Amino acid sequence: MQFAVIGNPIHHSLSPILHNSAFKSLGVVGFYSRYLLENPENFSSLKNLHLTGANITVPFKEIAFKSCNEVFGIAQEIGAVNTLVFEKEKILGYNTDALGFYQCIESLNPKNTLIIGAGGSAKALACILKAKGISTTILNRSQSRLESFIALGFHTATFENFTPKECFDLIINTTPAGLTNDSLPLDSTLLAPLLDSTKFAFDLVYGRETPFLTLAKSLNIPHSDGKQMLINQAILAFEIFMESQKIPINKTILRQSMQTAL
Template identity: 45%
Template sequence: MKIFAVIGDPIVHSKSPRMHNNALNTLNFCASYTRYHLQEKNKLKDVVKFFDGVNITIPFKEEACLIADFKDKSVLHIGSANTLLNKNNKIYAYNTDYLGFLKAIEEFKNIKNALILGAGGTARALAYALKTQDIEVAIANRSDGRFEKLNHSVCYLYEQLQPDFQFDLIVNTTSAGLNDMILPCKRDILENLFCNAKYAFDVIYGKNTPFLELARQWNLQTKDGTDMLLWQGVFAFELFLECEQQREEIFKAMNMALNYP
Protein backbone atom coordinates (compact mmCIF):
# COMPACT_ATOMS: atom_id res chain seq x y z
CA MET A 1 0.00 0.00 0.00
CA LYS A 2 1.27 3.43 -0.91
CA ILE A 3 1.56 6.05 1.82
CA PHE A 4 1.51 9.81 1.28
CA ALA A 5 1.72 12.79 3.64
CA VAL A 6 1.73 16.53 4.00
CA ILE A 7 4.79 17.94 5.76
CA GLY A 8 4.98 21.31 7.46
CA ASP A 9 5.31 23.36 10.64
CA PRO A 10 2.62 23.84 11.88
CA ILE A 11 0.62 21.05 10.27
CA VAL A 12 -2.30 20.09 12.52
CA HIS A 13 -4.61 22.54 10.69
CA SER A 14 -3.98 21.04 7.24
CA LYS A 15 -7.06 19.92 5.29
CA SER A 16 -4.96 17.84 2.87
CA PRO A 17 -5.43 14.47 4.65
CA ARG A 18 -9.19 14.91 4.64
CA MET A 19 -9.19 15.82 0.93
CA HIS A 20 -6.79 13.13 -0.27
CA ASN A 21 -8.19 10.29 1.83
CA ASN A 22 -11.71 10.92 0.60
CA ALA A 23 -10.46 10.89 -2.99
CA LEU A 24 -8.49 7.69 -2.35
CA ASN A 25 -11.55 5.99 -0.87
CA THR A 26 -13.93 7.26 -3.55
CA LEU A 27 -11.71 6.09 -6.40
CA ASN A 28 -10.82 2.81 -4.64
CA PHE A 29 -7.05 3.32 -4.48
CA CYS A 30 -5.15 1.20 -1.98
CA ALA A 31 -3.28 4.05 -0.29
CA SER A 32 -3.43 6.38 2.71
CA TYR A 33 -2.50 9.99 3.40
CA THR A 34 -1.37 11.46 6.71
CA ARG A 35 0.31 14.51 8.32
CA TYR A 36 3.94 14.79 9.39
CA HIS A 37 5.04 17.59 11.72
CA LEU A 38 8.64 18.50 10.89
CA GLN A 39 10.53 21.21 12.75
CA GLU A 40 14.07 20.87 11.37
CA LYS A 41 14.43 21.51 7.65
CA ASN A 42 17.74 19.61 7.44
CA LYS A 43 15.76 16.41 8.15
CA LEU A 44 13.32 16.91 5.28
CA LYS A 45 15.14 14.64 2.83
CA ASP A 46 15.26 11.76 5.30
CA VAL A 47 11.56 12.14 6.15
CA VAL A 48 10.50 12.25 2.49
CA LYS A 49 12.07 8.83 1.98
CA PHE A 50 9.51 7.32 4.39
CA PHE A 51 6.71 8.05 1.91
CA ASP A 52 5.82 7.38 -1.72
CA GLY A 53 4.97 11.05 -2.15
CA VAL A 54 4.45 14.17 -0.05
CA ASN A 55 2.96 17.59 -0.20
CA ILE A 56 5.11 20.33 1.30
CA THR A 57 3.74 23.39 3.05
CA ILE A 58 5.18 26.29 5.03
CA PRO A 59 8.06 26.67 5.77
CA PHE A 60 9.77 23.96 3.70
CA LYS A 61 8.88 24.66 0.06
CA GLU A 62 12.28 26.14 -0.81
CA GLU A 63 14.08 23.31 0.98
CA ALA A 64 11.95 20.84 -1.00
CA CYS A 65 13.39 22.30 -4.18
CA LEU A 66 16.96 22.04 -2.89
CA ILE A 67 16.78 18.35 -1.92
CA ALA A 68 15.26 17.17 -5.20
CA ASP A 69 17.19 15.09 -7.72
CA PHE A 70 14.80 16.11 -10.50
CA LYS A 71 12.98 19.44 -10.77
CA ASP A 72 10.29 20.14 -13.33
CA LYS A 73 10.24 23.39 -15.30
CA SER A 74 7.94 25.18 -12.86
CA VAL A 75 10.15 24.35 -9.87
CA LEU A 76 13.25 25.60 -11.66
CA HIS A 77 11.54 28.93 -12.39
CA ILE A 78 9.79 29.36 -9.04
CA GLY A 79 12.53 28.06 -6.76
CA SER A 80 10.16 26.11 -4.54
CA ALA A 81 8.18 22.87 -4.65
CA ASN A 82 5.00 21.72 -2.94
CA THR A 83 4.85 18.15 -4.27
CA LEU A 84 7.60 15.52 -4.06
CA LEU A 85 7.62 11.97 -5.40
CA ASN A 86 9.96 9.32 -4.05
CA LYS A 87 10.73 6.93 -6.93
CA ASN A 88 13.68 4.59 -7.39
CA ASN A 89 15.56 6.30 -4.55
CA LYS A 90 15.25 9.64 -6.33
CA ILE A 91 13.21 12.68 -5.29
CA TYR A 92 11.16 14.36 -8.02
CA ALA A 93 9.92 17.90 -7.35
CA TYR A 94 6.86 19.62 -8.78
CA ASN A 95 4.86 22.76 -8.07
CA THR A 96 1.09 22.35 -8.28
CA ASP A 97 0.35 25.64 -6.49
CA TYR A 98 0.63 27.59 -9.71
CA LEU A 99 -1.63 25.13 -11.58
CA GLY A 100 -4.22 25.34 -8.81
CA PHE A 101 -4.17 29.12 -8.97
CA LEU A 102 -4.72 29.16 -12.74
CA LYS A 103 -7.74 26.85 -12.38
CA ALA A 104 -9.09 29.00 -9.56
CA ILE A 105 -9.06 32.21 -11.63
CA GLU A 106 -10.42 30.74 -14.87
CA GLU A 107 -13.62 32.75 -14.43
CA PHE A 108 -11.62 36.00 -14.36
CA LYS A 109 -11.60 37.04 -18.01
CA ASN A 110 -9.39 39.34 -20.09
CA ILE A 111 -6.66 39.93 -17.52
CA LYS A 112 -3.85 41.96 -19.04
CA ASN A 113 -1.87 42.81 -15.93
CA ALA A 114 -1.81 41.90 -12.26
CA LEU A 115 -0.32 43.07 -8.98
CA ILE A 116 0.74 40.55 -6.33
CA LEU A 117 0.97 41.69 -2.72
CA GLY A 118 3.73 39.87 -0.87
CA ALA A 119 7.08 38.55 -2.09
CA GLY A 120 7.42 35.05 -0.63
CA GLY A 121 7.32 31.63 -2.22
CA THR A 122 3.60 31.78 -2.96
CA ALA A 123 4.06 35.11 -4.72
CA ARG A 124 6.77 33.59 -6.90
CA ALA A 125 4.52 30.65 -7.84
CA LEU A 126 1.60 32.90 -8.74
CA ALA A 127 3.80 35.30 -10.69
CA TYR A 128 5.09 32.36 -12.72
CA ALA A 129 1.51 31.17 -13.30
CA LEU A 130 0.39 34.55 -14.61
CA LYS A 131 3.44 34.92 -16.83
CA THR A 132 2.68 31.56 -18.49
CA GLN A 133 -0.58 33.21 -19.62
CA ASP A 134 1.26 36.28 -20.99
CA ILE A 135 -0.09 38.47 -18.21
CA GLU A 136 2.15 41.33 -17.09
CA VAL A 137 3.04 40.98 -13.41
CA ALA A 138 4.19 43.43 -10.75
CA ILE A 139 4.93 42.57 -7.13
CA ALA A 140 4.64 44.83 -4.11
CA ASN A 141 5.96 44.22 -0.60
CA ARG A 142 6.62 46.13 2.61
CA SER A 143 10.39 45.59 2.27
CA ASP A 144 12.74 44.84 -0.63
CA GLY A 145 14.70 41.97 0.94
CA ARG A 146 13.10 39.27 -1.22
CA PHE A 147 12.97 41.14 -4.51
CA GLU A 148 16.19 39.56 -5.81
CA LYS A 149 14.49 36.14 -5.92
CA LEU A 150 11.61 37.31 -8.10
CA ASN A 151 13.04 36.53 -11.55
CA HIS A 152 13.18 40.07 -12.87
CA SER A 153 9.56 40.90 -12.03
CA VAL A 154 8.67 44.58 -11.68
CA CYS A 155 8.78 45.24 -7.93
CA TYR A 156 7.52 48.06 -5.72
CA LEU A 157 7.49 48.90 -2.06
CA TYR A 158 3.92 49.55 -0.98
CA GLU A 159 4.52 53.28 -0.63
CA GLN A 160 5.75 53.41 -4.23
CA LEU A 161 2.37 52.34 -5.62
CA GLN A 162 0.88 55.39 -7.29
CA PRO A 163 -2.86 56.30 -7.45
CA ASP A 164 -2.82 56.15 -11.26
CA PHE A 165 -1.47 52.56 -11.41
CA GLN A 166 -3.95 50.23 -13.10
CA PHE A 167 -4.05 46.47 -12.63
CA ASP A 168 -6.91 44.19 -13.71
CA LEU A 169 -6.19 41.70 -10.91
CA ILE A 170 -4.94 42.28 -7.35
CA VAL A 171 -3.71 39.19 -5.48
CA ASN A 172 -2.96 38.97 -1.77
CA THR A 173 -0.37 36.33 -0.87
CA THR A 174 0.44 37.72 2.59
CA SER A 175 -0.93 36.32 5.85
CA ALA A 176 -2.72 39.59 6.64
CA GLY A 177 -6.29 38.74 7.59
CA LEU A 178 -5.57 35.12 8.49
CA ASN A 179 -5.66 35.51 12.27
CA ASP A 180 -6.51 39.18 12.56
CA MET A 181 -8.50 41.92 10.86
CA ILE A 182 -5.69 43.84 9.19
CA LEU A 183 -5.04 44.65 5.54
CA PRO A 184 -1.81 43.72 3.73
CA CYS A 185 -0.99 47.41 3.28
CA LYS A 186 -2.53 50.81 4.02
CA ARG A 187 -6.22 51.15 3.23
CA ASP A 188 -5.81 54.20 0.97
CA ILE A 189 -3.22 52.37 -1.16
CA LEU A 190 -5.62 49.44 -1.66
CA GLU A 191 -8.55 51.71 -2.44
CA ASN A 192 -6.52 53.47 -5.14
CA LEU A 193 -5.72 50.06 -6.65
CA PHE A 194 -9.26 48.71 -6.34
CA CYS A 195 -10.86 51.68 -8.04
CA ASN A 196 -9.04 50.75 -11.27
CA ALA A 197 -9.22 46.93 -10.94
CA LYS A 198 -11.68 44.21 -11.95
CA TYR A 199 -10.76 41.27 -9.75
CA ALA A 200 -9.31 40.49 -6.31
CA PHE A 201 -7.97 37.12 -5.13
CA ASP A 202 -6.79 36.11 -1.65
CA VAL A 203 -4.84 32.88 -1.15
CA ILE A 204 -6.32 32.59 2.36
CA TYR A 205 -9.24 30.18 2.15
CA GLY A 206 -12.52 29.80 4.00
CA LYS A 207 -12.47 33.29 5.46
CA ASN A 208 -13.88 36.67 4.50
CA THR A 209 -10.64 38.60 4.90
CA PRO A 210 -10.54 42.40 5.23
CA PHE A 211 -8.79 42.45 1.84
CA LEU A 212 -11.71 40.73 0.10
CA GLU A 213 -14.31 42.68 2.05
CA LEU A 214 -12.76 45.98 0.94
CA ALA A 215 -12.50 44.75 -2.65
CA ARG A 216 -16.22 43.97 -2.71
CA GLN A 217 -16.95 47.48 -1.45
CA TRP A 218 -15.32 48.65 -4.67
CA ASN A 219 -17.48 46.23 -6.69
CA LEU A 220 -14.66 43.88 -7.66
CA GLN A 221 -15.31 40.22 -8.46
CA THR A 222 -13.55 38.31 -5.68
CA LYS A 223 -12.40 34.80 -4.76
CA ASP A 224 -10.67 33.29 -1.77
CA GLY A 225 -8.12 30.49 -1.96
CA THR A 226 -10.49 27.52 -1.59
CA ASP A 227 -10.45 26.51 -5.26
CA MET A 228 -6.70 26.97 -5.42
CA LEU A 229 -6.32 24.64 -2.43
CA LEU A 230 -8.59 22.07 -4.05
CA TRP A 231 -7.00 22.16 -7.49
CA GLN A 232 -3.40 22.04 -6.27
CA GLY A 233 -4.48 18.94 -4.36
CA VAL A 234 -6.04 17.44 -7.48
CA PHE A 235 -2.88 17.95 -9.51
CA ALA A 236 -0.72 16.51 -6.72
CA PHE A 237 -3.05 13.49 -6.47
CA GLU A 238 -2.64 12.90 -10.21
CA LEU A 239 1.13 12.86 -9.77
CA PHE A 240 0.93 10.51 -6.78
CA LEU A 241 -1.36 7.94 -8.42
CA GLU A 242 -0.64 8.57 -12.13
CA CYS A 243 -4.35 8.99 -12.89
CA GLU A 244 -4.86 11.84 -15.32
CA GLN A 245 -8.23 10.65 -16.64
CA GLN A 246 -10.21 11.10 -13.39
CA ARG A 247 -9.70 14.79 -12.68
CA GLU A 248 -13.34 15.76 -12.16
CA GLU A 249 -14.00 12.78 -9.89
CA ILE A 250 -10.94 13.67 -7.80
CA PHE A 251 -12.08 17.29 -7.53
CA LYS A 252 -15.61 16.31 -6.47
CA ALA A 253 -14.30 13.95 -3.79
CA MET A 254 -11.87 16.53 -2.41
CA ASN A 255 -14.48 19.28 -2.50
CA MET A 256 -16.94 17.07 -0.63
CA ALA A 257 -14.35 16.35 2.05
CA LEU A 258 -13.39 20.00 2.41
CA ASN A 259 -17.04 20.91 3.01
CA TYR A 260 -17.69 18.30 5.68
CA PRO A 261 -18.85 19.99 8.93
Protein backbone atom coordinates in the same frame (compact mmCIF):
# COMPACT_ATOMS: atom_id res chain seq x y z
CA MET B 1 0.87 4.30 0.82
CA GLN B 2 1.34 7.21 3.18
CA PHE B 3 1.18 10.87 2.15
CA ALA B 4 1.16 14.14 4.10
CA VAL B 5 1.00 17.90 3.82
CA ILE B 6 3.96 19.58 5.50
CA GLY B 7 4.12 23.14 6.80
CA ASN B 8 4.07 25.49 9.79
CA PRO B 9 1.32 26.24 10.74
CA ILE B 10 -0.44 23.15 9.45
CA HIS B 11 -3.47 22.50 11.67
CA HIS B 12 -5.73 24.50 9.32
CA SER B 13 -4.94 22.47 6.20
CA LEU B 14 -7.87 20.80 4.45
CA SER B 15 -5.62 18.76 2.15
CA PRO B 16 -6.15 15.52 4.12
CA ILE B 17 -9.91 15.78 3.56
CA LEU B 18 -9.41 16.18 -0.19
CA HIS B 19 -6.90 13.40 -0.69
CA ASN B 20 -8.52 10.90 1.65
CA SER B 21 -11.84 11.50 -0.09
CA ALA B 22 -10.17 10.69 -3.41
CA PHE B 23 -8.60 7.50 -2.02
CA LYS B 24 -12.00 6.34 -0.81
CA SER B 25 -13.88 7.23 -4.00
CA LEU B 26 -11.27 5.62 -6.24
CA GLY B 27 -10.84 2.52 -4.11
CA VAL B 28 -7.11 3.15 -3.73
CA VAL B 29 -5.42 2.03 -0.52
CA GLY B 30 -3.69 5.10 0.86
CA PHE B 31 -3.75 7.61 3.70
CA TYR B 32 -2.98 11.32 3.83
CA SER B 33 -2.18 13.28 7.02
CA ARG B 34 -0.65 16.54 8.28
CA TYR B 35 2.91 17.01 9.51
CA LEU B 36 4.16 20.04 11.45
CA LEU B 37 7.78 20.77 10.59
CA GLU B 38 9.05 23.11 13.29
CA ASN B 39 12.63 23.57 12.08
CA PRO B 40 13.38 24.06 8.35
CA GLU B 41 16.91 22.81 8.96
CA ASN B 42 15.38 19.38 9.55
CA PHE B 43 13.77 19.21 6.11
CA SER B 44 15.95 16.30 5.02
CA SER B 45 14.57 14.31 7.98
CA LEU B 46 11.32 13.89 6.06
CA LYS B 47 12.91 10.91 4.34
CA ASN B 48 12.67 9.12 7.68
CA LEU B 49 8.87 9.36 7.62
CA HIS B 50 8.77 6.80 4.79
CA LEU B 51 6.24 8.83 2.84
CA THR B 52 5.32 7.97 -0.73
CA GLY B 53 4.71 11.61 -1.47
CA ALA B 54 3.95 14.94 0.16
CA ASN B 55 2.57 18.39 -0.41
CA ILE B 56 4.49 21.39 0.89
CA THR B 57 2.87 24.57 2.17
CA VAL B 58 4.15 27.78 3.79
CA PRO B 59 6.90 28.49 4.56
CA PHE B 60 8.84 25.55 3.10
CA LYS B 61 8.23 25.57 -0.67
CA GLU B 62 11.59 27.10 -1.56
CA ILE B 63 13.46 24.95 0.95
CA ALA B 64 11.75 21.91 -0.53
CA PHE B 65 12.93 22.96 -3.99
CA LYS B 66 16.54 23.04 -2.81
CA SER B 67 16.13 19.61 -1.21
CA CYS B 68 15.00 17.92 -4.43
CA ASN B 69 17.26 15.72 -6.52
CA GLU B 70 15.18 16.44 -9.62
CA VAL B 71 12.62 19.17 -10.38
CA PHE B 72 10.14 19.08 -13.24
CA GLY B 73 8.13 21.53 -15.36
CA ILE B 74 7.49 25.12 -14.38
CA ALA B 75 8.87 24.42 -10.88
CA GLN B 76 12.36 24.82 -12.35
CA GLU B 77 11.68 28.47 -13.17
CA ILE B 78 9.68 29.12 -10.01
CA GLY B 79 12.33 27.80 -7.67
CA ALA B 80 9.63 26.44 -5.37
CA VAL B 81 7.77 23.14 -5.19
CA ASN B 82 4.55 22.14 -3.46
CA THR B 83 4.49 18.47 -4.46
CA LEU B 84 7.13 15.87 -3.68
CA VAL B 85 7.50 12.24 -4.68
CA PHE B 86 9.90 10.10 -2.66
CA GLU B 87 11.51 7.59 -5.03
CA LYS B 88 14.06 5.33 -3.37
CA GLU B 89 16.86 7.72 -2.37
CA LYS B 90 15.60 10.56 -4.53
CA ILE B 91 13.19 13.43 -3.89
CA LEU B 92 11.34 14.54 -7.04
CA GLY B 93 9.74 17.99 -7.06
CA TYR B 94 6.77 19.50 -8.90
CA ASN B 95 4.67 22.65 -8.67
CA THR B 96 0.91 22.31 -9.06
CA ASP B 97 0.15 25.69 -7.43
CA ALA B 98 0.85 27.54 -10.67
CA LEU B 99 -1.58 25.72 -12.94
CA GLY B 100 -4.07 25.23 -10.08
CA PHE B 101 -4.21 28.99 -9.61
CA TYR B 102 -4.45 29.81 -13.31
CA GLN B 103 -7.43 27.49 -13.68
CA CYS B 104 -9.21 29.73 -11.14
CA ILE B 105 -8.71 33.03 -12.97
CA GLU B 106 -8.44 32.00 -16.62
CA SER B 107 -12.03 33.03 -17.38
CA LEU B 108 -11.36 36.56 -16.02
CA ASN B 109 -8.88 37.15 -18.85
CA PRO B 110 -6.85 39.73 -16.88
CA LYS B 111 -4.46 41.98 -18.78
CA ASN B 112 -2.40 42.95 -15.73
CA THR B 113 -2.09 41.80 -12.12
CA LEU B 114 -0.64 42.89 -8.80
CA ILE B 115 0.75 40.25 -6.48
CA ILE B 116 1.27 41.17 -2.81
CA GLY B 117 4.04 39.08 -1.25
CA ALA B 118 7.22 37.52 -2.62
CA GLY B 119 7.36 33.97 -1.29
CA GLY B 120 7.20 30.62 -3.05
CA SER B 121 3.49 30.90 -3.81
CA ALA B 122 3.95 34.38 -5.28
CA LYS B 123 6.71 33.05 -7.53
CA ALA B 124 4.44 30.25 -8.76
CA LEU B 125 1.63 32.66 -9.62
CA ALA B 126 3.96 35.20 -11.23
CA CYS B 127 5.60 32.60 -13.44
CA ILE B 128 2.33 31.10 -14.73
CA LEU B 129 0.94 34.59 -15.40
CA LYS B 130 4.11 35.48 -17.26
CA ALA B 131 3.84 32.26 -19.28
CA LYS B 132 0.30 33.29 -20.23
CA GLY B 133 1.42 36.75 -21.35
CA ILE B 134 -0.15 38.65 -18.43
CA SER B 135 1.76 41.71 -17.15
CA THR B 136 2.54 41.22 -13.46
CA THR B 137 3.86 43.49 -10.70
CA ILE B 138 5.19 42.14 -7.39
CA LEU B 139 4.77 44.24 -4.25
CA ASN B 140 6.59 43.24 -1.07
CA ARG B 141 7.65 44.69 2.26
CA SER B 142 11.39 44.03 1.82
CA GLN B 143 13.60 44.54 -1.22
CA SER B 144 15.72 41.43 -0.71
CA ARG B 145 12.81 39.07 -1.46
CA LEU B 146 12.20 40.88 -4.74
CA GLU B 147 15.63 40.26 -6.24
CA SER B 148 14.75 36.88 -7.74
CA PHE B 149 11.64 38.43 -9.35
CA ILE B 150 13.73 41.24 -10.82
CA ALA B 151 16.08 38.64 -12.29
CA LEU B 152 13.08 37.05 -14.04
CA GLY B 153 12.05 40.41 -15.53
CA PHE B 154 9.06 41.29 -13.35
CA HIS B 155 7.99 44.77 -12.32
CA THR B 156 8.59 45.06 -8.57
CA ALA B 157 8.21 47.55 -5.73
CA THR B 158 8.46 47.71 -1.97
CA PHE B 159 5.67 49.11 0.18
CA GLU B 160 7.72 52.27 0.73
CA ASN B 161 8.47 53.10 -2.91
CA PHE B 162 5.26 51.89 -4.56
CA THR B 163 3.47 54.52 -6.64
CA PRO B 164 0.80 52.83 -8.75
CA LYS B 165 0.64 54.21 -12.30
CA GLU B 166 -2.17 51.97 -13.49
CA CYS B 167 -5.24 50.07 -12.32
CA PHE B 168 -4.87 46.32 -12.00
CA ASP B 169 -7.45 43.87 -13.33
CA LEU B 170 -6.53 41.38 -10.62
CA ILE B 171 -4.98 41.83 -7.16
CA ILE B 172 -3.72 38.74 -5.33
CA ASN B 173 -2.69 38.40 -1.70
CA THR B 174 -0.10 35.64 -1.36
CA THR B 175 1.03 36.60 2.15
CA PRO B 176 -0.16 34.73 5.28
CA ALA B 177 -1.77 37.94 6.56
CA GLY B 178 -5.20 36.98 7.82
CA LEU B 179 -4.33 33.30 8.19
CA THR B 180 -3.68 33.38 11.92
CA ASN B 181 -4.53 37.00 12.76
CA ASP B 182 -6.66 39.93 11.61
CA SER B 183 -3.98 41.86 9.75
CA LEU B 184 -3.97 43.23 6.21
CA PRO B 185 -1.09 42.41 3.83
CA LEU B 186 -0.70 46.13 3.13
CA ASP B 187 -1.66 49.33 4.95
CA SER B 188 -5.33 50.11 4.29
CA THR B 189 -4.55 53.64 3.08
CA LEU B 190 -2.70 52.12 0.12
CA LEU B 191 -4.65 48.89 -0.25
CA ALA B 192 -8.17 50.36 -0.31
CA PRO B 193 -7.60 52.57 -3.40
CA LEU B 194 -5.95 49.65 -5.20
CA LEU B 195 -8.87 47.33 -4.48
CA ASP B 196 -11.41 50.01 -5.31
CA SER B 197 -10.08 50.20 -8.87
CA THR B 198 -9.57 46.46 -9.53
CA LYS B 199 -11.91 44.01 -11.22
CA PHE B 200 -11.20 41.05 -8.94
CA ALA B 201 -9.47 40.32 -5.61
CA PHE B 202 -8.00 36.90 -4.85
CA ASP B 203 -6.60 35.65 -1.53
CA LEU B 204 -4.65 32.40 -1.33
CA VAL B 205 -5.79 31.95 2.28
CA TYR B 206 -8.85 29.73 2.52
CA GLY B 207 -11.27 28.63 5.21
CA ARG B 208 -11.94 32.10 6.55
CA GLU B 209 -12.82 35.57 5.32
CA THR B 210 -9.56 37.46 5.71
CA PRO B 211 -9.40 41.22 6.31
CA PHE B 212 -8.16 41.50 2.71
CA LEU B 213 -11.36 39.88 1.41
CA THR B 214 -13.52 41.78 3.91
CA LEU B 215 -12.11 45.04 2.55
CA ALA B 216 -12.75 43.94 -1.05
CA LYS B 217 -16.29 42.94 -0.09
CA SER B 218 -16.95 46.32 1.53
CA LEU B 219 -15.92 47.97 -1.75
CA ASN B 220 -18.23 45.67 -3.75
CA ILE B 221 -15.28 44.11 -5.57
CA PRO B 222 -15.76 40.52 -6.83
CA HIS B 223 -13.47 38.27 -4.81
CA SER B 224 -12.46 34.73 -3.96
CA ASP B 225 -10.47 32.90 -1.32
CA GLY B 226 -8.03 30.10 -2.12
CA LYS B 227 -10.44 27.18 -1.76
CA GLN B 228 -10.79 26.41 -5.48
CA MET B 229 -7.05 26.80 -6.01
CA LEU B 230 -6.52 24.34 -3.15
CA ILE B 231 -8.82 21.84 -4.87
CA ASN B 232 -7.24 22.37 -8.30
CA GLN B 233 -3.66 21.92 -7.09
CA ALA B 234 -4.68 18.90 -5.01
CA ILE B 235 -6.19 17.19 -8.07
CA LEU B 236 -3.01 17.82 -10.05
CA ALA B 237 -0.82 16.60 -7.16
CA PHE B 238 -2.92 13.44 -6.69
CA GLU B 239 -2.49 12.65 -10.39
CA ILE B 240 1.30 12.97 -9.97
CA PHE B 241 1.24 10.73 -6.90
CA MET B 242 -0.71 7.99 -8.66
CA GLU B 243 1.33 8.23 -11.84
CA SER B 244 4.52 7.83 -9.80
CA GLN B 245 3.11 4.55 -8.43
CA LYS B 246 1.79 3.49 -11.86
CA ILE B 247 -1.76 3.31 -10.48
CA PRO B 248 -4.41 4.07 -13.14
CA ILE B 249 -7.30 6.22 -11.91
CA ASN B 250 -10.57 7.60 -13.22
CA LYS B 251 -9.88 11.34 -13.43
CA THR B 252 -13.58 12.19 -13.57
CA ILE B 253 -14.17 10.43 -10.23
CA LEU B 254 -11.05 12.11 -8.82
CA ARG B 255 -12.33 15.58 -9.70
CA GLN B 256 -15.83 14.90 -8.45
CA SER B 257 -14.60 13.49 -5.13
CA MET B 258 -12.35 16.47 -4.36
CA GLN B 259 -14.80 19.07 -5.64
CA THR B 260 -17.51 17.80 -3.28
CA ALA B 261 -15.26 16.97 -0.30
CA LEU B 262 -15.24 20.47 1.20
